[in-house]
Amino acid sequence: MDKESAYTLLNKSGLRKTSGRVAILNCLIKEQKPLTQQEIAEKLTDVNLNEVSIYRALEAFDKAGIIHRVEGLDKVWRFAVSYHPLSGNCHPHFICTECGRVECLTDLEVPKLTPKNYTHKIKSREMILKGYCEECT
Ligand SMILES: [Zn+2]
Ligand SMILES: [Zn+2]
Structure with a gap:
């Protein structure tokens, strides 16, 4: 199941399916939360x-849109799987200000805020909700 998902994502991205890439992707799929490279x-x-x-591998995944990154309070990037590459990184993230834990809030959507009087082309949207996680409350 996990393996299939990793293969499906790699197929979608058109990236080469090396065992290393499959392993990294499987790891992110299994953990279901943003992880640092370390x-x-x-x-x-x-x-x-x-x-x-x-x-x-992470750079290639990110570029291909099959993963996304979130910066933690420690300024270290976390990487998580994007199951819907076409919609982009459209869910908010939660950061616990106490323990630094980062979570994908995949049941929420980042509202579409399009500036009306600007010619800027919006390519991505980010939203961070900060507070205390279950363990820190
Ligand atoms: Zn916490
Ligand atoms: Zn996320």
């Missing part, structure tokens, strides 16, 4: 991937 590396110790290959 957290991904720690979970993939049985796969022979160095920092650079993980970084490059």
Whole structure:
């Protein structure tokens, strides 16, 4: 099941399906929350991937729209799977100001705010909700 999803996402993106890329993607699918590159590396110790290959894979996934990134309070990027690449990164994210935990709020949508009197072309929208997570309240 997980493997299929990783394959499906890679197929959609048109990226090469190397075992390393499948492993990284499977890890993100399994965790279902945004992970830092370091957290991904720690979970993939049985796969022979160095920092650079993980970084490059994440860059490629992000560019292809199958994952998205969120910056944590520590200014470190977290990566999470995007199941609906066409709609882009349209869900808000939650950040716990106490423990720094980052979550995708996939049941919510970022409202479409289009500036009327500007010629700017909006390509992505981000929304961060901050507060205390379950464990920190
Ligand atoms: Zn917390
Ligand atoms: Zn997200």
